[in-house]
Amino acid sequence: MVFVGELLSWGFHGRFCALPVGKHTKGPPANSLSSRKSLRTLSSSFSSPSLRYAVLGAGFAGISVAWHLLKQCPKDSNLKVDLYDEVGIGGGASGVSGGLLHPYSPKGKLLWRGADCFRECLALLSIAEAAICSNGSNSLAGVGDSSSDLDNFLVRRRGILRPAMDMKNFNNFNDNAQNCDPSCSIETIDKDTAWKLAPNISLPVNSAFHMPQAVNVHPLRYLQALFLACQNLGRQLSSTSHTQKDLCLHKKTVQNLIELEDEYDAVIICLGAKADMLPELYGWLPLRACRGVIAHLELPGDTSLESCFREHYPDDTPSVLSDAWLAIQGTRISTDEATKALQELLPKASAFYPGIKDWTFAGAKAGLRAMPPLTAHGSLPLLGCVDNFIGKDTNCRYWLFGGLGSRGLLYHALLGRLTAQAVISCNEQFLPSELTSWKNNS
Numbered sequence: 199m200v201f202v203g204e205l206l207s208w209g210f211h212g213r214f215c216a217l218p219v220g221k222h223t224k225g226p227p228a229n230s231l232s233s234r235k236s237l238r239t240l241s242s243s244f245s246s247p248s249l250r251y252a253v254l255g256a257g258f259a260g261i262s263v264a265w266h267l268l269k270q271c272p273k274d275s276n277l278k279v280d281l282y283d284e285v286g287i288g289g290g291a292s293g294v295s296g297g298l299l300h301p302y303s304p305k306g307k308l309l310w311r312g313a314d315c316f317r318e319c320l321a322l323l324s325i326a327e328a329a330i331c332s333n334g335s336n337s338l339a340g341v342g343d344s345s346s347d348l349d350n351f352l353v354r355r356r357g358i359l360r361p362a363m364d365m366k367n368f369n370n371f372n373d374n375a376q377n378c379d380p381s382c383s384i385e386t387i388d389k390d391t392a393w394k395l396a397p398n399i400s401l402p403v404n405s406a407f408h409m410p411q412a413v414n415v416h417p418l419r420y421l422q423a424l425f426l427a428c429q430n431l432g433r434q435l436s437s438t439s440h441t442q443k444d445l446c447l448h449k450k451t452v453q454n455l456i457e458l459e460d461e462y463d464a465v466i467i468c469l470g471a472k473a474d475m476l477p478e479l480y481g482w483l484p485l486r487a488c489r490g491v492i493a494h495l496e497l498p499g500d501t502s503l504e505s506c507f508r509e510h511y512p513d514d515t516p517s518v519l520s521d522a523w524l525a526i527q528g529t530r531i532s533t534d535e536a537t538k539a540l541q542e543l544l545p546k547a548s549a550f551y552p553g554i555k556d557w558t559f560a561g562a563k564a565g566l567r568a569m570p571p572l573t574a575h576g577s578l579p580l581l582g583c584v585d586n587f588i589g590k591d592t593n594c595r596y597w598l599f600g601g602l603g604s605r606g607l608l609y610h611a612l613l614g615r616l617t618a619q620a621v622i623s624c625n626e627q628f629l630p631s632e633l634t635s636w637k638n639n640s
């Protein structure tokens with residue numbers, strides 16, 4: 199299976215205008231956090247204190263936060279995490295994403311905290327894999343459509359090959375590769391070495407970059423497995439203490455934040471490109487929506503072609519990243535959104551893997567990325583407490599974890615941990631200022 203992803207169109211959600219933080223409050227709260235907390239403390243004063251959090255969105259951001267809330271919650275507290283998603287686990291961009299994971303920009307520069315993010319993401323991937331092992335191989339029944347071991351992978355650790363498409367591209371990447379992080383090394387390789395890794399790959403300037411530690415994730419299986427890991431953790435924590443730790447998934451559209459107002463100690467908004475569709479946030483978030491397409495391609499049902507592919511594209515071959523992204527995931531290919539997408543994607547993909555022209559189109563999926571503005575550190579996710587935007591006189595009650603752009607997989611683990619820490623401690627200082635400074639301009 200191969201995914202070929204590509205950007206198709208850009209758009210803005212609603213308005214984005216500048217207003218000083220705290221200037222657009224909308225009147226006194228119906229029920230403030232302090233009154234809710236004192237009620238909760240009273241009712242639980244003879245037992246363990248209780249914490250209740252709502253996490254909106256079950257994509258990379260939401261499930262990572264849920265995991266870290268469970269992990270970091272004080273041992274002597276009861277905890278209830280309600281995870282809301284209108285579609286279900288991986289119902290947004292995360293579920294259709296290409297699963298590409300490495301810490302570099304397209305020019306080979308290490309991204310903001312790239313090495314930390316990469317390491318934390320690998321750790322979370324291992325936690326998800328361990329959950330499947332402990333729950334048995336059928337624990338993700340219904341996810342995926344194939345029975346072979348290869349096609350049921352969660353993380354494919356075969357590295358990524360990046361052909362240099364012209365001399366400028368080669369020189370840029372080659373210079374930046376000198377400063378790569380050892381956790382994800384970049385090797386400059388010649389045509390013969392590249393052909394040993396990926397037979398029949400086309401290399402316009404006879405060179406490629408190989409990232410042996412880069413990985414390819416099956417996003418939907420990963421999210422299902424991480425959700426399973428959360429449930430396991432909740433059970434384990436409950437059985438080893440006198441407290442109850444629960445995670446509950448609600449398949450429900452959240453229309454607005456007011457409907458959750460009285461129930462939770464904190465609400466964490468992880469709605470991806472739809473975050474600013476909440477009426478309370480509409481127009482305040484500096485996000486652009488960017489549509490991306492994954493086309494799914496298969497080898498024609500001709501066994502001689504299939505065995506030919508197996509021969510020329512063995513199972514341990516790296517995936518290939520260039521103007522399009524070929525996620526080699528077995529003997530079939532997946533690419534994105536119908537004929538138009540295919541017309542855009544195929545020429546790009548066939549420039550470095552000509553054999554793809556023989557494959558047949560099997561369907562398309564699309565998703566919306568929530569693109570944050572460009573800063574001096576690159577395009578960084580938007581994090582932080584958003585009480586001021588909601589206009590409630592609350593204290594660290596509403597939080598945003600959004601704007602993951604094209605790198606949700608890379609960022610979700612580390613930033614999910616930091617967000618959970620900030621939420622539990624009611625302290626935004628746990629978040630890097632680079633990720634909260636967007637609020638100064640909103």
Ligand SMILES: Cc1cc2nc3c(=O)[nH]c(=O)nc-3n(C[C@H](O)[C@H](O)[C@H](O)COP(=O)(O)OP(=O)(O)OC[C@H]3O[C@@H](n4cnc5c(N)ncnc54)[C@H](O)[C@@H]3O)c2cc1C
Binds near residue numbers: 203257282469
């Ligand atoms: C085609 C494509 C390919 C990509 N490839 C890669 C890649 O290879 N590597 C990488 O790192 N990133 C990739 N990305 C980017 C990555 O997918 C995103 O950065 C990431 O998914 C964002 O995660 P999220 O949890 O913030 O948002 P989402 O995954 O969009 O999650 C938001 C969730 O909220 C739910 N929701 C929305 N509104 C409501 C509501 N009102 N009530 C209840 N639920 C609601 C949705 O159903 C959804 O499940 C790709 C994106 C696209 C579109």
